[in-house]
Amino acid sequence: MAQKPRRGDRSPRGEDRYLFLEALLSARRCFYLSYIGQSVRDNSPLPPSVLVDELLDMIELGWTAEDGGALRSRLVTQHRLQPFSQAYFQQAAQEESVRLFSYAEHLCGASAVSGRGTQEPQSFVPEPLPEPSAEWRDVSLEQLSRFWAHPCEYLLKQRLGVSFDHKDGLLDTREPFALDGLSRWALGQDLLAAARHGETDLLELGRATGYLPHGEAGEVLLRREAGKAQRFASSLARFLPSELLAPQPFRLALGEFRLSGALNHLSPQGRYSYRYGALRTKFLLDWWLNHLALCVVQPQGVAPVSYWWSEEGGLKLRPVAKAEALLVDLLTGYWEGLQRPLPFFPRSSFELFLALRAEKTDLLKAAAKPWFGNHNQAGECEEAYCRLAFLDRDPIDEAFEQWGRRVFAPLVAALEEVNDV
Numbered sequence: 001m002a003q004k005p006r007r008g009d010r011s012p013r014g015e016d017r018y019l020f021l022e023a024l025l026s027a028r029r030c031f032y033l034s035y036i037g038q039s040v041r042d043n044s045p046l047p048p049s050v051l052v053d054e055l056l057d058m059i060e061l062g063w064t065a066e067d068g069g070a071l072r073s074r075l076v077t078q079h080r081l082q083p084f085s086q087a088y089f090q091q092a093a094q095e096e097s098v099r100l101f102s103y104a105e106h107l108c109g110a111s112a113v114s115g116r117g118t119q120e121p122q123s124f125v126p127e128p129l130p131e132p133s134a135e136w137r138d139v140s141l142e143q144l145s146r147f148w149a150h151p152c153e154y155l156l157k158q159r160l161g162v163s164f165d166h167k168d169g170l171l172d173t174r175e176p177f178a179l180d181g182l183s184r185w186a187l188g189q190d191l192l193a194a195a196r197h198g199e200t201d202l203l204e205l206g207r208a209t210g211y212l213p214h215g216e217a218g219e220v221l222l223r224r225e226a227g228k229a230q231r232f233a234s235s236l237a238r239f240l241p242s243e244l245l246a247p248q249p250f251r252l253a254l255g256e257f258r259l260s261g262a263l264n265h266l267s268p269q270g271r272y273s274y275r276y277g278a279l280r281t282k283f284l285l286d287w288w289l290n291h292l293a294l295c296v297v298q299p300q301g302v303a304p305v306s307y308w309w310s311e312e313g314g315l316k317l318r319p320v321a322k323a324e325a326l327l328v329d330l331l332t333g334y335w336e337g338l339q340r341p342l343p344f345f346p347r348s349s350f351e352l353f354l355a356l357r358a359e360k361t362d363l364l365k366a367a368a369k370p371w372f373g374n375h376n377q378a379g380e381c382e383e384a385y386c387r388l389a390f391l392d393r394d395p396i397d398e399a400f401e402q403w404g405r406r407v408f409a410p411l412v413a414a415l416e417e418v419n420d421v
Helices: 012-026 050-062 095-099 105-113 141-149 151-159 181-196 202-209 215-239 281-297 323-337 346-357 363-372 384-390 398-414
Strands: 138-140 248-254 257-263 270-274 306-310 313-317 415-418
Touching: 012 050, 138 141, 141 151, 141 257, 141 281, 141 323, 151 323, 151 384, 181 202, 181 215, 202 215, 215 270, 215 306, 248 281, 248 323, 257 281, 257 323, 270 281, 281 306, 281 313, 281 323, 281 346, 281 398, 323 398, 346 363, 346 398, 363 398, 398 415
Parallel strands: 138 257, 270 306
Antiparallel strands: 248 257, 306 313, 313 415
């Protein structure tokens, strides 16, 4: 129908125009239209619907005001961003002010005092918190990894006891026709584990997981995911060494900090990691921290090299000469992040890493896209922990770029691609 339209086919665009015209012709005394014309974040103008804009254009083409001026400014009332704006409660000679009025007494009181405070957005933690007690300097490698995965969330949860995590109490009443990201990942993990253990009937296993939609839609998704899992398992078998060494516990004294943990997935050739899914900040930094610990500990008979394998291909980290100094720097950032929110975020920082790797110059432009989001995905600025930590302040600034370079620049310098798997 889309390629060969014929008379009588449905046209959503045409139907919208027809309904709009029908509403316009049905009006007798007044025809009222409203739209969101200003951004709730920075008050920048937003265009109306195409239908509304065309209607205003037609009015301007056919009519003029008594004084000969354009009618658009007379017809459109631009409301203020806040309902307690002084424009709603002040008597002014301007024609627009006649249309701006309010009967809300409590907002009138707020209007009287609005604008007297500072114009600069405030931070949730305007002053650094007191330093934590000495036991916070005993850090596990897993703790340090969780901190750098999301410093704002770690500060609010671990230091201030603020948590937005909650589980939905109601089951979804809609029948699924596709897999969301989490269900797709969980299904892939089950299929990959079965494929690595030599299971041949992955389709039957996938049907038993309970993740799939009913009917042919679920079968199509299952066949696609099973094929991907089987291919990844085959490439993983070529990537991983035949035998791995036992985990190596360690405890390091790094300046004022003590770092402890265990190095796993070791072989004489180095340390191996993999993930069935795309590379993200959380896993990238965990891999990097383990590699730095490997370079400092230097277990006997293990090369100070780390490998990573995912659906996107293979990566390798070369030996790092100043690994101890880099660990101390990351621990110092951890200590600073326990006292104030750090401008370092999972999605935006990962885009900064990709920009550094591609040797781009405008890093903030690349990081701003996931921070503000688009019509397909909500921005990271809407994430609960980021909103509380920075309130209305935009943290994608020079400090954000400095922290991104501080964390990722040494990683990028040691990184190289692996294609011979």
